[in-house]
Amino acid sequence: MLRYTALVWDATDASSTTTAQVLTQRLLADDGSWQPVLSKTGFSILVLKSPFECYASHSLGQYGTVLGVVFDRSNPDRNSGRAPSPFFSDGESEKIVRSGGYHLVENYWGRYIAFFADPSGTRKRVLRDPLGDILCYHARVHGIVIYFSSLPDFLKLRALPLSVNWSHLGLRVITGNGWAEESALNEIECVHPGECIEHNGTQVSRKYCWHPFAIASRPAIEHHDTAAAQVRSTAKACASAWASLHKDAIHVLSGGLDSSIVLSCIAAAPARPRMACMNFRTRDPDSDERVYARLIAAHSGTELAEIERQPTLDFEGLSKSTPIVGPVCTVMRGLEVQPWVTQFAQARGATAVFSGDGGDLLFFRGWPQLAVIDYAHSHGLRPELIKQALGAAFPAQLSVGRLLLDALKYGVLRRRWSLTPVIFDHYRLITDDIAHAASQVDFMNPWDIPPGLLPPGKLLHAFSVSRPCLFRDPLVGTPSMDFINPLMSQPLVELCLQIPTWLHAAHGKDRAIARTAFASDLPAQVVQRTWKGAADRHLRDMLVNNITKIREFLLEGELIKGGILDRKRLRSALSLGPTRGGSHVTEIFGYLSTEAWLQQAREWQFTTPLG
Secondary structure: OOOEEEEEOOOOOOHHHHHHHHHHEEEEEEOOEEEEEEOOOOEEEEEEEOOOOEEEEOOEEEOOOEEEEEEEEOOOOOOOOOOOOOOOOHHHHHHHHHOOOOOHHHHEEEEEEEEEEEOOOEEEEEEEEEOHHHHEEEEEEEOEEEEEEHHHHHOOOOOOOOEEEEHHHHHHHHHHHOOOOOEEOOOOOEEEOOEEEEEEEEEEEEEEOOHHHHOOOOOOOHHHHHHHHHHHHHHHHHHHHHHHHOOOEOOOOOOOHHHHHHHHHHHOOOOOOEEEEEEEEEOHHHHHHHHHHHHHHHHHEEEEEEEEOOEEEOOHHOOOOOOOOOOOOOOOOOOOOHHHHHHHHHHHHHOEEEOOOOHHHHHHOOHHHHEEEEEEHHHOHHHHHHHHHHHHHHHHOOOOHHHOOOOOHHOOOOOOOHHHHHHHHOOEOOOHHHHHHHHOOOOOOOOOOOOOOHHHHHHHHHHHOOOOOOOOOOOOOOOEEEEOOOOOHHHHHHHHHOHHHHHOOHHHOOHHHHHOOOOOOHHHHHHHHHOOOOOHHHHHHHHHHOOHHHHHHHHOOHHHHOOOHHHHHHHOOOOOOOOOOOOHHHHHHHHHHHHHHHHHHHOOOOOOOOH
């Protein structure tokens, strides 16, 4: 997508200036295709040319640059791959700089990292876009702060030894891909979506120019039809902007609501690319969604390729994957599905892969009980609350009485609701020490937002969309493919955060606003469908077919030695027999990916030559 390395240092320190020169020379010596896009006193940025023309360096004049893809909120006519250069006028550049980045976040959107300094050059800032599609990490090396998007590029600098943050890793095995972009290395930190880091001499400060909780606290859109109309128009505008960037593309079409919405939006885009769709299925009867995929593909006039997934596991691919700053669970998509997608796309000359990923989070699928609580939080005990509870009872598998009691407790009385018991219902193989430590963490509120500011459903909604979507598996290097999730676009995310959860899940109806919004654009069978494809049998087959290697990998692995996994519980789970409480296959695959990452990380603990 976009690879960059930026150095920030105190220019009054001669030693730091010398170190910056050494690091820059190392980078250029390793790969001469690195190009400097900004070179100021105490500020240097280099990029590798992207295979996609749309990922560019957008100058902010004398102040800095914005790397990536940028769209204009006020002038959608500029939102295409053929936008004029320069993208930012002198006046806009000055507004961005003088506002400390707020003007950029509020008036533009896309995928970007901004580097800029104030007119005096004293204050230097790094700003990551609110959805965080372009990775951004930083590490301090002898007075230099290095910002980068790719760990392999950082490793080539041979700047400092890296070590595993075991305390973080113990929590990470529980959160899974919810913390996938976070660093599990002590020496490297993540710049979060919407975050701006300011350097003033040797002083460093952090702030959020965009925060999902602030967006969710804006005045709510409480009229169903108004909300649906705005969702439709905003989703179409965002998809049109993304669609204009590529001439040939692939769309992963499950046949579900979210991927169908994306295809319908792209098909109606003024500058739509030539499209072909891929549908994946397994031997699970519940995974076969071809009838719906065929309907929407025919409806949009798009070619459809149907592929059956095989329950194999590429251990060699897992161990030789691209280095990243922390483990992600890759088995289901990265090592199994993504190679198929890449091969199919390359055979057609496609440069982009679209998906409906993020839709479940965006349209608040799966938590009807929290929607009932949120209604009580906002409106108190009204007759409509009973209607909400009646509708939510069946999908939530809870009694109406229980729903109303929770609405009173957490909605009206505003007692604190916790996600932790739900999390521990799935993670049973960790040690008691890790479980105790994790029980003290508020997984849903890592920013320590004051309790009661948002109702629990909206708090979960805001937290969910704040985590970058991992459709492109970071372990599988595919620089020739641009992976795009149009639903996870800043204008649409902001809109959906302003729609109450009790409208998103009105009377227990799954993704109710989205269904109303696109009822006229999709086949009725797709809109009315309520079940979602599953692959439980497929995952079980993957486990059984590879159980010998998995046992060897985990039972003698670092996670047990490090006190994260309980050996007895793990051995019981890998016996494949019935166990008390049971464990989910995806939990085991998550540990497998973490173990592979730990084995890779041993190679990064070299001695620094800069000491």
